Amino acid sequence: MxxxxxxxxxxxxxxxxxxxxxIIGILAALAIVGVKKYMTSAKTSEARNSLGxxxxxxxxxxxxEKMKAAILDDGATIGSSHTLCxxxxxxxxxxAASIKGxxxxxxxxxxxxxxxxxxxxxxxxxxxxMDSPQxxxxxxxxxxxxxxxxxxxxxxxxxxxxxxxxxxxxxMREGKVFNGEIRLSPAIEEINGDE
Numbered sequence: 001m002x003x004x005x006x007x008x009x010x011x012x013x014x015x016x017x018x019x020x021x022x023i024i025g026i027l028a029a030l031a032i033v034g035v036k037k038y039m040t041s042a043k044t045s046e047a048r049n050s051l052g053x054x055x056x057x058x059x060x061x062x063x064x065e066k067m068k069a070a071i072l073d074d075g076a077t078i079g080s081s082h083t084l085c086x087x088x089x090x091x092x093x094x095x096a097a098s099i100k101g102x103x104x105x106x107x108x109x110x111x112x113x114x115x116x117x118x119x120x121x122x123x124x125x126x127x128x129x130m131d132s133p134q135x136x137x138x139x140x141x142x143x144x145x146x147x148x149x150x151x152x153x154x155x156x157x158x159x160x161x162x163x164x165x166x167x168x169x170x171x172m173r174e175g176k177v178f179n180g181e182i183r184l185s186p187a188i189e190e191i192n193g194d195e
Contacts, residue, residue: 040162040194047136047158047171048188054128054140054156055173055184061085061125062151062175062182082180084144084151085125090116091139092123092130101164103133120146136160136171152177161195169195 062082072078092113098104106113106129114129116122123129126140136158144151158171170191175184 043135043162044160044169044171044190044193046134047160050128050130050134050136050138051156051158051171051173051188054126054138055154055175057127058084058140058142058154058156058175059182059184061127062177082151082177082182083120084142084154084175084177084182085117085140086121086144086146087142088117088122088126088140090122091137092134093137096137096159096161096168099135099137099159100161100166103135104137105133106130135162163195165195167192167195169193 062084070078090113092106093099093104107115108131109115114123117124117126119125122140128138128140130138137160139157139159140154141157142151142154144154153174153176155172155174159168160171161168170189171193172189173185175182177183
């Protein structure tokens, strides 16, 4: 009986404590990996949402038929045409160094960042802008030009460097013209999405 009392009044053995510490360490490591994945997913959702908006707006420009602003003679006609926005001359921000492991606040000045372009060209034509700080550098490209209605494709891109290591992640969504209609790619292409 006294032997049983002595055993029950003892504390934990060193082996038991080491097992508990090892289990807590493993759980902590798993939690860190899970939180990192969650944070990366939350940040990359900015790029996915923005590319979705950009491509929908590009499709909206295509579907919003345009006509030349010309005065017509009696009995003359003028046809409407579909066109895409001419490519943006700039990415926002202008260089990847501005988003290397940090956020970039685009300018609100009317001649910078998302406010560059015309009614047929670049960001103004597309009608896309971001007011809040961004993790990604955005670009818009197309084969449209101001002289002819021969546009056949556009590409919206986002590049980021979430961990600041200099390696860029890339996200892209395309649209192509088929038989007079614009079709958007069903998914966003991702390359190194966790960078």
